[in-house]
Amino acid sequence: MKRRRRSLSLRARVALVSALAAAIVIAAIGFAFAVFLRVNGSEQLDRTLDSVSLSMATDPAASADNTVAPVLPEDLSPQVVQPTAIAADPVRATTIGGTAVRAKDVPINGAIGQVVAVSVPEDPMSRAIREQQWQVAGVALAAIAVAAGLGWLLAGRAVRPLQRLAAATHTVGDELPAALPDIRGAREAEELSDALSRMLDRISKARSRTQEALGAARDFAAVSAHELRTPLTAMRTDLEVLTTLPLTEEQRTEILREVLATQRQIEATLTDLERLAVGELSDATDHEDLDLAELADRCVQELARRLPDVQIELNSPPTVSVRGIPSGLRLVLENAVTNSVRHGRAERIRITLVHSDSQGAVVAVDDDGIGIPQHERAPLFERFVRGSSADPEGSGLGLALIAQQAALHGGRAELSDSPLGGTRLLIYLAARPA
Template structure:
């Protein structure tokens, strides 16, 4: 691939072109000035010669003036005025001439001329000197442009040389290009880019580490129910069982299958949370989100008395699917493990800092105070959860609270059961409508 011109060469060329334009304009103006000034000097010489000539004598007695051009009789056509100057050629030589009336001889004129060749030769010599000086000035401008540009681009060259080794080994020193504002700006921009890349790599490494741990723990948790299912299937296929025994094994298989399905579903939700990004946050109408969850929970659990208390038009910034997961898991845990018959979802804002709290109260059996912190860990089941739980429901709640920069806690509920509180720091929470 053809390489482009360096910045140093471009600056040198630009300096030479700029000098050529400026010096050329000055040279043209100077040549015009020389021509006009020379013509004015010749006209003044003509005036001096005319004043020195005795034009009040008869025409045949006029003395010969050495500086006047000699010519045949009547070499110039007569003019009506004695002050007009014209350019003509006498014996092949260019002259500036003027016709002057002779005093005492009506209608008689004498032509006074001054040669122009000396002036033209002098102008040409000066133009040659000006051209030589212009060429020297253009060359000097190009050389100085090359020299100064070399000093100016040196920080960029150091930055480019240093960037070749960045990333080869951990902790590589970043190049510090100082000496030119543009180089410093570029160095700072590249440093910020490298910081973003490093942060992205760290997030990727953390995600991979979490994925490895997640896969190991998931395999461990799924191994027990799958082993139980395999044992039941082997018993069904190899032993002669009575009808009640077969039905009991089938019930155990179905229960274990539901447990595996629930665990896989919760694992999927946790994985989705691990892969979430700050770009997933958007403006969410919290009252509308809570109302949809309550309506769907009422259909899913027909015997559940569920209500909501939330201000209208409360908009927060968050992940809609994540906030919905928190609400769904809170209601499911209250019904499935707490055997609650009544649930109340309350949304409120703190006027001091604008934070938002979502509280889910139930009248169920509750959770012992000693377990209210540990149940937020993965695959940890509370005392009253039973074997059907995956141990991931509250882990999903804790994960979503962390993704939103908030916290999740369990406390006693005024309804007699447990209260799950999700606190979201939302300084930008606004009311609409």
């Protein structure tokens, strides 16, 4: 695997940007200062020439014999040359004896058309300008270095919270920390710390849910395998008897009847196991706003067609608005009626819906069956637990499915005595399930 080249650190980037910004600003200022020095030096030479010219113009004797020149600072003494004709350009740059000078023609008093060329050497001024430019360049380099250093120091303070945060996240392994260190400093670092804390909290909750789901799945698989092993063993025994022993037609018919009953039991168990698994995988996104009265009415009509010998009634307000899983609530009603008929041997079932905006809804299923002893009621909501009067072909999961759906809807389920003489099943549904 190709190793990725490491990028520059934020601290180094800030230092480089600071140095670059300082270099740009100082370069602009230095260029302007160099131009100013050059222009100012040229103006100084022109003023020197003007002062020398004025002095010679007011001293006729000096102009006449060309031997007197004003005393000026060292290296700036004007050079007076012999009279010459008037030049086209009174101030000009020229060379005298290999020395660059700035010259100006001064008219001679009393000599029409004659001038004296007065010159000032440019070399001393140029040297002074170059020296000042080098000084400015040195100061500029020092300022750039100082800017880079300050950027490095200030960036170091700014990124220190990020470094602490990175060191804390490097230690995150299989065991998530309870909390990251309290990061204070730059606002961005604080926001990043808060975001990472929330992310770790979500990961921790998701891991807990996953571990709980895996534990439940292992227990579920173990119990399911145990419950399925018994009917499968019975089916295998019956099939071995059919294939190995000589049987009468009556015996063969009886064994085949037992095999079919066992097959139906296994099929019912697998169907209920699938429903339980679907319930375990449901979450808040599966809930939706629905009318429980309308759903119960449709369910009662279908059950009445499937169970023509059973009288099924529905007492409900016109509308019962709840938030829930439609398929789950339908499963609750179907299992409640099926259990009353199959295990309670009921002939009359009444479903009552009670609605409260603040407390949710209550579903009561009453029957006139044989009832359930009080000491058996609570355990029946466990998986694969059957009552003493349960039909042998049942899966033992009917009431477990109802309890699961009640919990998914933020409520609970319980059994009690029915005014019809049998058993009452109460399912409480929360107004807004979590």
